[in-house]
Amino acid sequence: MPEPESFDDFVRACSYRLYRVGCLLTGGDLARAEDLVAETLARLYLAWPRIRDGDGFGYARRTMVNLHTDWWRRLPRRHETLTGEVPDVPDGTDHGNQLARRDSIVRALRGLTRRERAVVALRYFLDLTEQETANELGVSLGTVKSANARALAKLRVSPDLAEPARSASPLPAAASALHREF
Template identity: 70%
Template sequence: MAERDSFDEFVRGCSYRLFQVGCLLSGGDTHRAEDLVAEALARVYLAWPRVRSGDTDAFGYARRTLVNLHTDWWRRLRRRELLTDRLPERQDRTDASADIAQRDTVMRSLRRLTHRERAVVVFRYFLDLTEQETAAELGISVGTVKSTNARALAKLRASPDLKQPNHTVVLRPEVAIPVSTRSRDV
């Protein structure tokens, strides 16, 4: 029973953070993010005795599982057409607060990035991982992380939604991405 208690504690401590990563990776699709987190945690639960007893970082393992699940889903999605039985919701921005409007702007801009570019930006700036850690998580080289990050930031800087002088996108209070064309130090 102690093993289940430790897993329950792990889930309470990391599920919201995994949900945030899932939202960012899925372009703001909260339903998809919830599905990703549920599936990732189910897989971590099956491997919990091995994860808990080894040198494995449990959150890193769960995060990597989530990214792999999203990548698998994205690859399957590219191979077929996605049909829905309802129209997309229209957002009424007249009553939206500045935070909701900014989050919407960020999500629209992130959706314009490729899957890999979005993953690199999320890992580098939201999860605050180093280039080496990002490369290891995504299974790509450090050079690919650097070039993909540069392309992604260039796209974000050129994004019509973010085209304001000295505009800064805040993913979380301690992480800001300058997207002004004047700023070249990012």
């Protein structure tokens, strides 16, 4: 397959954003998110000559969502290799701190179903409309609406996303009203 030079450019430009979506779809499983991105880009590579309308990211996004939805059937089983050597070396990054900062929303997302996570990622991270999200997931608009409502209801009561206690809050009723907005 003659490979357009722009494929590498696309990979450089979009891997990061795809990885972020993958992180949300997998509920913070970074290894699986990376695997998902790699598989998505492999599919994209095969289809690249036909993607001529400039919406390569849209194609990749749809591929990634579909792969994630049907993860275990579509992806090959990964074989683990036991080794006595640990390949990781410390690079000075405070991963603990990073994890702590990332943990709240990601942990809350783990409480959602795959479809609900996908709806949240598409609607609120990628800013797709409900109709676009329905098209992307191959479901009806009503399904998106109900999944969205369920997801927000779960997030609303998730202890991982609870606001810090405000013992001196003078307006508990107002705060409650804000919560109802989503």
